[in-house]
Structures are given as C-alpha cells and as structure tokens.
Amino acid sequence: MKVLSIDTSNYVLGIGLLDGQTVLGEYISNIKKNHSVRVMPAIQTLMEECNIKPADLSKIVVAEGPGSYTGVRIGVTIAKTMAWTLQIPLSGVSSLEVAAASAGRYFDGYVSPFFDARRGQIYTGLYKFENQIMKAVKADQLVMSADWVKTLNEMHSRILFTSNDLNLHEEVIKEGLGDKAVFAAITEQNPRPAELALLGREKEAVDLHTFVPNYIRLAEAEANWLKAQETKQ
Template structure:
C-alpha cells in the first residue's frame, strides 16, 4: 500500500511517503508560512523525488488535531481533495497520538503537551504495553497548571507546550523527564506509520467524513456566538 501522509497541525509539518509501511521519503516545512498551494507544492516535490505518480497512491493519512486551527484546515482540505480525486480512503490520525508515538516503547508514561494558546495546552497520556501504545486520557485542552496536576511520577513529557507547564511540573522532581526539543512536534513519517496501522485495521474513512479535531471553538465561532 502506497500512502501519502500530511502533518499540518503544528508549526513544523510536512509530508511523507510510505510504501507498505516503509518510509520512502519525507519533507518538512514551516506551516506558519504555509497555505494550501505551498503544501501541494511540497507534495508534488516529494512524489517527484521518490519517483512516484500521484495516481499510484492507495490511501492518505492526515494529522487531524488538536493543533493550529489554520494548519488543520489546510491539511484536512488538502487530504480531502486528493482523496476525492483519487477515490481512496483517508486515515485520520490524532496529533497527540502522533507526538507520543515518537517515543516507541518508552519505559514510563508519555504525556504530549502542545501549546493551545489562550492560556491552555492540548494533552493526553499514553503507556506502552506488549500490544503497543495505549491512550489513558481523553484528548484535553487545559490550563498548564491543571494539566501538570494530573501527572504523577515517573512521566516523560514532550511537545511545545512543555515550557508553559514546567513551573507546575517541578513537584515531580527526578520522576520527571523531558524528551527535548527534537521531539517537540510530530513528524509526517510517524503520522504515516500510524495511518498505515489504522488502514490495516479497517479504520480508514471516506474523504467526505474527514473532519479536524479542534477540541474547542475557533475565535471566529466564539465571535459569532457573542454577536
């Protein structure tokens, strides 16, 4: 199965191509400077570099959030347009899952923390077991102090939301480990790997059903409600 994966939920996103679960190529880019046309240019460049025609794609995977509202809309629209044109399924990959999966078979619970702005972080908690990664919490949007209060040592934290939580995590002492800046955002390749597993398990969906996971209303929606 030839799979194109898109990650646009965070500031450092991009695209990856996988063939039967094996990474063939990956391109990263600054989503903060990106619109849909540039993302498609990256997809075209990736396919060209890998010697692959877009018509040969069997499925797509896309990071659905939570994350940047603008980035999620760009990723979902691009994935939906390609999937409709190619008549293939899409694997919706939660962004927090993709971030946690950067640390396979970690020896302690893993808590990805993404900056949600407006004084909140997106978070969840995962444990690795014999059958793989298991999510322990719902996907949450919380103030940093509330997210930190839910954690117990030992725990590994990662993501661009760690800085906001750090003052409240000090109580965990040596039981707290930070994965470091190299693991601050999910990679397109990991989105592809999780997407491949979703599709193999029959979890692919038609393009028409693809929708971002926002967790909270956008600023435009809040303004509309107040109007």
C-alpha cells in the same frame, strides 16, 4: 501499500511517504510560514524525489487535530480532496498521538504530548506504548497546564513530555512532578510524518463526506459569534 501522510496541524509541516515497511521519504519544517502555499509543493517535491506518482498511492493519512484551527483545516481539506480525486481511502490520526509516537516509542512510561493553547492552557492527552502499539490512556483534551500536572501526579510512573512549546510550561511541570517528569530532546519534538503514516495505515477509513477536523474547542471567532447570537435572543 504506499501511504502519503500530511500534517499541517501546527507550525511543523510534515509530509511522509511509507511503502510497506520502508519509509521512502519525509519532509519536515518548523517555521512560521503559511502552510496553504507550501503543502502541495512539498507533496509534489517529495513524491518526485521518491519516484511515486499519485496513481501509485494506496491511502492518505492526515493529522486531524487538535492544533492550529487554520492549520488543521488546511491539512484535512487537502487530504480529503486528494483522497476523493484519487478514489483512495483516507484515515485521520490525532495530532497529539503523532507527537507521542515520535518521541516515546521506546520510552518506558507514559507520554504526554502537548501544544500550547494560550492563557496557561494546553492541548494534551496521555499515551503509552504496549507491545509496540500506541494506547490512549487519557483522551485528548484542552486543560490548564497546572491542572493537568495535578492529574498526572497521581500516576505512579515517569512521564515523558514532548512539545515544541516545552519552554512555556516546563517550570509548571517541574514544580508539580519533580523527578517523575522527563523532557524529550529537541530532536524528538517535531512530530514525524512517517509515524503519522504508520499510525494511520491500519486505521479504519473515514467517510469523506462527514469527516471533519478535531478542533476540541471552537475557534475563538466562532465562539464569539455564538456568544453574540445568544445575547441577541
């Protein structure tokens, strides 16, 4: 089974190709550039380098969010379009689950990936590998980082934190958890598209007509619009 994975849910752009038990190739960049003009060239370049034609693909896997509202939408739209055009199945995987797997596959404890959501908030969840299978211990959520640390302090285990936004919340985490907090190395902080492909390979395919990103919260513009409509009523 040849699987193409696409992750545009945050600044990191990740494209991966998995063939059975072999990672054929990965493209990863962590720069503040528009994903919309970079995704398709990245896919084309990687597939050409790996000598894979679109007709060779068996499945597409996409990071479904949470993360950047625009970024998540771009990846999901492209993945749905390709799956529909090629008539192959599509599966979605939590962007946080991908981050957790990329850093914590061999960590003996819990893994808390997170993305900064501004104003002291983070998108996060709690994961753990059991017999090489990723398990969600606490569901993905939007929460104040200080409140999340209080929740995790009740866990009787070390916790690995992984994020490209570690510097924004590291002090709060250290103060609340002390020695229980472990921080991923910088080489482990970019979600790997090969992990995304592996996680999504066996997941049930989604319905292309009803599949939507998991934003967790409304985009700020949409939330403001809804609030304005309520005021008018």
